[in-house]
Amino acid sequence: MRVVLVSPYPDITSFGLRSLSAWLRHHGIQTRCIFLPDQFGDEVAAQPERYSPAVLQDFVECCKDADLVGITLMTNYFDNALQLTTALRQASAVPVVWGGVHATIRPEECLQHADFVCIGDGEETLLELAQILERGGDPSTIQGLWGTHQGDVFRNPVRPLPPGLDIYPPPDWSGTDHHILAGDRVTPMTDDAVREHLTGGTVSTLLGKIGYQTMTGRGCPHRCSYCINDAVKKLYGARNYLRWRSTSHVMDELESIIRQFPFIGFIWISDDAFFGRPMQDILEFCREYKQRIGLPFTCLASPLTMREDKLAALVDAGLVYLQMGVQSGSPHIQELFNRSRMNNAKLLEAMHIIHKFRDRLLPPSYDFILDAPWETDEDRRASLELISRIPKPFRLQPFSLVLYPGTALHEKATAEGLLQNERRDVYSKHYTMRAPSYSNLLISLSKTGKMPAWLLRLAISPLPWRVFGSHALEPVIRGTFLALKRLKSMLKPLLSH
Template identity: 30%
Template structure:
């Protein structure tokens, strides 16, 4: 079958849609994949709201549909793309009423009712099995009404099928591969064939970092995360956390090395890389990775899994960066976020282990949370001053995504309007308050300076100095870096200097 799949994700990523398109292609279908990133360049300086797809972007997408004449049009979306997906779907329906439209991804999985209003078919949960069955039924002219995981609309009648059991054999799903001839991207205002040079322009750091998944699912249930809702959706559908074999992971990494000679860092995007696997898995994996791949890698995990033994094995394998969640104060983590395995002491201990092994820790922190008080933010700042440098920080503004536990709590307590609505606002832009600014600059200034700012909070002079620092750092320096990004050699030289300064272990 001739299928066209599109994604509105801000950047081109091998995970998600590309995995599905590779799977469908490997099963005998002609699949075109189009990336319609909603203007990644504007992301550099941040936009407060989620941008809705423009008429021009819709027109370029319609031209591609006219050219490819697919038998099925699919779109993957998250909450942030909902309004764009609605707008695009209406236009596709108007122009090509004969093509069935299927929506999949996180948002349709959790909120199928509001998606089936626009799409003909909603695919809930992991899409490979259901989509393959859908394609076969359509090809054979059979009814699609009773396919597991699908909601199907036929005029006013909606059939809501149960979610299929989760695929337990992850290796059977293969791994995502680029198919340059059949991959498209809306770049520079035009829908065009994706090639390696455009790919490098569209992804961060010119494609030096490549994302790979070794497991699916997360064992935890943080209240603000869609994974907490997935535990409900997949209840009784089999084990949620499922890993790939070492052979399958290495096969993908060998493909990546061969196809993308500019990749320097493998970024394992698993929610919790150190999740419990078979006895001896980690040691075996690290040894083989070192021998066959040999690239620096990054991974994520909770402080609970960071131990001397684990980190020393990972370091020998090539671990360079470890992303770890602080998120909130102990009270907020325990009472609001359901992060019972995380505590300030564990975070500080995990940071000590990572520092000892010279692994750069990247801490995630949630700001602008109406459930948190200034005392909670001060505790987070205090934790950061106890962590040895160098480390990195990623701040997120609390965003109430629908169908999460925290959104329900916020609505019940009348706090929803004080947070960001996931449909319309970005999660990455924290408010520029005095305390938020201190969190963001904690990795850049000595601990005693941060403590001095904390001590003098509320004083005008302290605020003026902090605002000036923030302005210079986030406006002037970022803009200069953006301007010189047109001169790659100069940029790379400056980055080397900055890197060598920021990784002097203190």
């Protein structure tokens, strides 16, 4: 039995796909991993056909001896999955299973194109599917799977989550039978290719070192209305959804990776809320990390889980940079995002805790979500006013709101008639596509944290806000915004080397 696993994501880390490969190999099933980083990046709307005929030909050739092909997808990569599946359909009868976040949230839609759709965590479901297909059995009873068998459609409930994550081996970075899109060809993945792609990672560029990205847990303790985590959590219920790997399990993975890739210069922990770990676990992690790994590392934090004692322990263990979700400075939008507990007082408290370690940390990054259709001018000014109060140094990471299917905000927008063209406004929208408005221009100018607070407050005072936010100056603001975006695109290749 050979299972081919395919990732269309720009980042070759693809933690979920590599975890699936490791699990299947652990059970004696051959896997082949194909990484097809989308060359168009965040220009989602620019080109529905994401891959050239030459790439599709190589892809089909890589799948010619497959017994099952699995493709992972998020909503913005629906076109990628569809194009790859169509190419396979034209060349062979190999069954195709779609998985990942979009498949979990929109299984009915995905079932129109794939033979099977995996709902939720996929390790046990995919293993059982492969084993049943190998012996020619009936897959229609597999938990967590939708599909077609002998002309009949079946839709099974989600599979219960295992209580822990240590049953799974670390993600598959073996390089054995791994392939990658390079230029216009799909070729075997080499250590040099791994190094090149990891060098271009966002945090790697920021730190000037090559980072290895991992996750020490699954799930999130929060219920943000814009986040797909909340939608997935509804499938399982809150109980047992947030799970952690043991410290020893994580350290074994990191030691192995450092031996395999000695060029790794830091570890990038991408859990949604690493600070959500209990203090005892944080202390154990820090102790083991200092003894066994010793590289700089980065992680994510949330305002509700930020604590000075946790941060002090992590900084002592090698934490050099962190990112925290702020999202908005407006009480109205905080309530809309289901983040009222993360009000401005709580946000500033967390920021001042981080600021205490400014001599030992790089400037932190604070995330903001822009362009919500319910935002008013006062909401936008409230976010900018909060930015003017953030202790320096800092960085901003602004994202445009994408109303992902399954989220509470998607349901609200649909009910209120705000999603007139879901294909354009969701599937073909990337979170980097910020509206070229005056408020977004000010946030862009504030991204490095170097704009003087007094100047930002002046820019959002009534007269400048009324003048520069007027319809008459929209073309000027739009032109300035787009010029800055083009300049950033031109400088990005230079900054990454």
